[in-house]
Amino acid sequence: MNKEQTKLAEKILKLKKEKKALLLAHNYQRPEIQETADYVADSIGLCRRAQQEEETRLLVFSTVDFMAESAVILNPDKKVLIPDKNALCPMAAMLPAEDVKLARRKHRDAAVVLYVNTLAEAKAMCDVCCTSANAVQVVNSLDAKQVIFGPDCNLAWHIQQHTDKEIIPIPKRGFCYVHKLFSEGDILFAREKHPNAEVLAHPECNPEVQRLADFVGSTSQMYRHVKETPKKELIIATEIGLIDLLKRELPGKKYIPAYPEAVCSTMKLNTLEKIYLALKNEEPVVTVPKPIMKKARRAVEKMTEITGR
Numbered sequence: 001m002n003k004e005q006t007k008l009a010e011k012i013l014k015l016k017k018e019k020k021a022l023l024l025a026h027n028y029q030r031p032e033i034q035e036t037a038d039y040v041a042d043s044i045g046l047c048r049r050a051q052q053e054e055e056t057r058l059l060v061f062s063t064v065d066f067m068a069e070s071a072v073i074l075n076p077d078k079k080v081l082i083p084d085k086n087a088l089c090p091m092a093a094m095l096p097a098e099d100v101k102l103a104r105r106k107h108r109d110a111a112v113v114l115y116v117n118t119l120a121e122a123k124a125m126c127d128v129c130c131t132s133a134n135a136v137q138v139v140n141s142l143d144a145k146q147v148i149f150g151p152d153c154n155l156a157w158h159i160q161q162h163t164d165k166e167i168i169p170i171p172k173r174g175f176c177y178v179h180k181l182f183s184e185g186d187i188l189f190a191r192e193k194h195p196n197a198e199v200l201a202h203p204e205c206n207p208e209v210q211r212l213a214d215f216v217g218s219t220s221q222m223y224r225h226v227k228e229t230p231k232k233e234l235i236i237a238t239e240i241g242l243i244d245l246l247k248r249e250l251p252g253k254k255y256i257p258a259y260p261e262a263v264c265s266t267m268k269l270n271t272l273e274k275i276y277l278a279l280k281n282e283e284p285v286v287t288v289p290k291p292i293m294k295k296a297r298r299a300v301e302k303m304t305e306i307t308g309r
């Protein structure tokens with residue numbers, strides 16, 4: 001952190017203590033935000049952590065819209081703030097609730113599983129949610145032979161490789177623009193330059209990238225894998241923020257970004273200054289209408305029943 005950031009971080013920590021607030025940051029956040037936060041994790045990991053903090057009434061959720069909504073859904077008794085209300089995930093916006101309804105009508109016998117990377121209204125329309133870490137387990141636990149899945153078509157492809165069920169992606173080509181950036185050429189090039197490295201890719205990456213990887217998993221699974229593997233060099237195909245986290249928490253290994261420009265610019269709209277202002281003014285507040293919250297919560301809890309977490 002530079003001098004200015006350190007000063008701002010100190011002000012945040014002081015105010016946070018006074019207000020008994022909790023600062024939660026996603027794995028893809030700016031390094032200075034990760035360093036200031038109480039916890040850094042994936043979206044559901046952050047929501048669960050907040051649930052354990054009974055004393056806290058104020059959550060500053062340094063993430064994007066759908067993640068902050070999940071925090072509201074799982075922590076209805078707490079006030080959830082998002083430092084920048086324009087931090088909107090384009091992939092979540094690709095699946096409006098109406099499209100889930102239409103797909104259900106078209107495939108009446110199919111179950112509907114939605115990635116947690118959807119807005120609350122869409123979540124409220126599904127049978128069960130899943131994360132990229134447990135998507136295969138959730139889908140395989142269901143009785144239905146057909147499963148409607150959205151919004152990420154690459155994660156849908158990943159699930160299809162590990163199930164006998166028919167996966168019906170909605171929308172047909174929903175994608176995360178950050179993970180879409182990685183190409184087959186990037187992986188081949190990185191492998192050639194670092195022949196002893198292991199390649200880790202996120203299941204939101206294109207199928208050809210997933211095929212070339214030694215390990216495919218969510219950010220939390222990648223983190224665990226890095227901890228366990230004896231390999232000292234790792235080529236990472238996910239948003240660049242995870243590398244900041246790995247360097248800080250698991251030093252002593254070499255982390256090579258498969259594509260150094262893989263930056264989620266919406267996530268990075270959040271800054272230390274905006275966090276300070278959000279804490280000070282207790283806004284912008286994230287809200288989810290009660291009927292939607294109830295249904296969306298049921299879908300997330302169903303996931304917990306299946307996976308035990």
Ligand code: SF4
Nearest residue numbers: 064089091176178264
């Ligand atoms: S990395 Fe992709 S899925 Fe995650 S918030 Fe950014 S655009 Fe959305």
